[in-house]
Amino acid sequence: MIRTTLFLLLGLFASTSAFAQATQYPLTIQSCNRQVTFNKAPTHALSHDINMTQMMLALGLRQRMVGYSGVSGWKAVTPELRKELEGLPELASKYPSVETLLNANVDFFFAGWDYGMRVGGDLTPQTLAPLDIPVYELTESCAFVMKRPAASLDDTYNDLRNLGRIFDVQDRAEQLIGQMQQRIAVVQQQLPAQRPRVFLYDSGEDRAMTSGRLGMPQALIDAAGGRNVLDDIEASWTRVNWESVVERNPEVIVIVDYGEISAAQKQAFLEQHPALQSVAAIRNKRFVVIPYVGATPSLENVEAIEAIAAGLHDT
Structure with a gap:
């Protein structure tokens, strides 16, 4: 994974696209159901969660960041990403407060709904607007505040493109998107027609934390040639009863690896x-493990798709 991440950061693919036009400020960006205007490129940015922080770093924006938040408290970082974070301060191990942003003189907050922000919470675009702290919301998370279609890889591409425009690094954004698309195309050229039934397991014992059609795992499973057994549920990250899993009888289970409980556990x-002994994936011991950063919108979506495809089709 570290080789792949460095590959992306250095932009070594020869087939990267043409140069994009430089940003003209003021710039207005669509963020969920809002429009956000930037008079200049931010210089004191804060990203929340490892997936959004990784996007910022891959775009070469470390020098324009005061830090990140919401990583160490969830134990969601891989050793490779930990190395990339060296020297960049974590301002809050879980959820930052409004005071955290003010004390760091933050002029841009990259977060999402259920990724650092909660509807009706203290830290939202609405609470930060009077403080002149613009917020860009993770596209996939917009399902919490507006009606959206099923999650797709275009959500990740949209965030990269918007960040590229906001910080005037469009060329790098298009380069990263092109690299992702190339690798995903290779996977999809090799997929058989059969689409195994897949259940994503994040966590939970009494009930399972998983993803419906509005969460990024929907897009990953689709791209890998599978079918999310919960693709009829109009929800992003959500909880379901074990009875629902048994009824839908997944052939493969994808486990998200993060937190205090290991993937093996x-x-x-x-x-x-x-209750799960009759489930095909359990009987046949068919499991795929992906890291948290791969299960959420990020550059690691490529690695997640490759891993899921290999696990589904024994490639």
């Missing part, structure tokens, strides 16, 4: 759960 829990 999650798999053992599923294998030993009395």
Whole structure:
């Protein structure tokens, strides 16, 4: 993974696209159901969560960041990404406060709904607007505040393009998008017609934390040639009863690796759960593990798709 991440950062693909036009400020960007105007490129940016922080770093924006938040408190960072974060301060291990942003003189906050912000919470675009702190919302997370179609890889591309425009690094953004698209195209050229039934397991014992059609795992499973067994649920990250999993009988289970409980422990829990013994994926021990950063909108979506495709089709 570190080789791939460095590959993206250095932009070594020879087939990267033409130069984009430089940003003209003031610039107005669509963010969920809002429009946000930037009079200049931010210089004291704060990103929340590892996936959004990774996007900022890959775009070469470290020098325009005061730090990041919401990473160490969830144990969601891989060793490779930890190395990339060296020297960049974490301003809050879980959720930053309004005071955190003010004390750091933040002039741009990149976060999402259920990724650092909660509807009706203290830290939202509405609470930060009077403080002149513009917020750009993670596109996939917009499902929490507006009606949207199913999640797709275009959500990740949209965020990269918008960040490229906001910070006037459009060439780098298009380069990263082109690299992702090339690798995903290679995966999809090799997919068989059969689409195995897939259940994504994030966490939870009494009920399962998983993803409906509005969460990024929907797009990953689709791109890898599978079918999310919860693709009829109009929800992003959500909880379901185990009975629903049994009824839909997934052939493969994708486990999200992060937090205090390891992926191996999650798999053992599923294998030993009395209610799941009839599920095909449990009987045949078909599991795929992806990291949190790959399960959420990020550059690591490529690695996640490659891993899921290999697990679904034994490639």
